[in-house]
Amino acid sequence: AQSVSQHNHHVILSEAASLELGCNYSYGGTVNLFWYVQYPGQHLQLLLKYFSGDPLVKGIKGFEAEFIKSKFSFNLRKPSVQWSDTAEYFCAVSPGYSSASKIIFGSGTRLSIRP
Amino acid sequence: NAGVTQTPKFQVLKTGQSMTLQCAQDMNHNSMYWYRQDPGMGLRLIYYSASEGTTDKGEVPNGYNVSRLNKREFSLRLESAAPSQTSVYFCASSTQGRAVRDKTYEQYFGPGTRLTVT
Numbered sequence: 001a002q003s004v005s006q007h008n009h010h011v012i013l014s015e016a017a018s019l020e021l022g023c024n025y026s027y028g029g030t031v032n033l034f035w036y037v038q039y040p041g042q043h044l045q046l047l048l049k050y051f052s053g054d055p056l057v058k059g060i061k062g063f064e065a066e067f068i069k070s071k072f073s074f075n076l077r078k079p080s081v082q083w084s085d086t087a088e089y090f091c092a093v094s095p096g097y098s099s100a101s102k103i104i105f106g107s108g109t110r111l112s113i114r115p
Numbered sequence: 116n117a118g119v120t121q122t123p124k125f126q127v128l129k130t131g132q133s134m135t136l137q138c139a140q141d142m143n144h145n146s147m148y149w150y151r152q153d154p155g156m157g158l159r160l161i162y163y164s165a166s167e168g169t170t171d172k173g174e175v176p177n178g179y180n181v182s183r184l185n186k187r188e189f190s191l192r193l194e195s196a197a198p199s200q201t202s203v204y205f206c207a208s209s210t211q212g213r214a215v216r217d218k219t220y221e222q223y224f225g226p227g228t229r230l231t232v233t
Contacts, residue, residue: 006157009155034221042226043205043224043225043226043227044158044205044207044222044224045224046221046222046223049221090157090158102160102163102173103160103222104160105150105157105158105159106157107155107156107157108155108157
């Protein structure tokens with residue numbers, strides 16, 4: 001069965017620090033990959049997605065993620081975080097070309113930014 | 116467009132009571148989903164509906180039923196609430212339907228329903 005692992009449960013950084021959140025998945029076939037963000041008190045929003053092509057994907061608000069197929073990873077990065085990036089971040093995966101569009105989410109990483 | 120809407124926003128139930136969570140989307144999406152979000156466990160899929168007229172179990176369906184009333188609406192019912200069902204429930208929708216690979220099929224989420232069962 002598919003699964004998604006986010007190893008960091010809570011990350012605390014100072015403003016302007018660089019960010020990398022880990023995401024690994026288990027699935028042998030073609031995958032679609034997502035990062036969602038949930039700001040305090042809000043619903044989930046899509047940050048970026050990968051379907052095919054360039055493995056380095058750029059999203060909103062200066063975030064990017066790199067798909068490394070050999071490592072089954074899709075880590076999220078941002079060179080310089082801001083206080084407004086405080087949120088919970090979820091990695092998600094779904095099989096490509098599936099007839100049903102189930103997405104499996106990781107358990108989330110809470111990011112706290114110190115001003 | 117309102118996107119995905121959910122009612123109610125908050126609900127407190129006693130053990131054994133029943134209730135229905137409502138979800139509607141106005142984006143003409145084929146697929147709709149119900150998730151529950153619990154601390155440290157991320158989002159877990161309860162049920163989904165790949166297209167109007169179909170529903171399938173997700174990861175944690177026990178204790179829940181769903182109805183895909185029409186293309187817009189997808190409701191989640193708790194027949195006999197239990198404290199273990201205390202959670203935040205999110206509805207989502209996406210464009211992908213059966214046997215169609217739509218490259219824009221990310222899921223759009225509603226604002227959530229915070230349910231407490233005492």
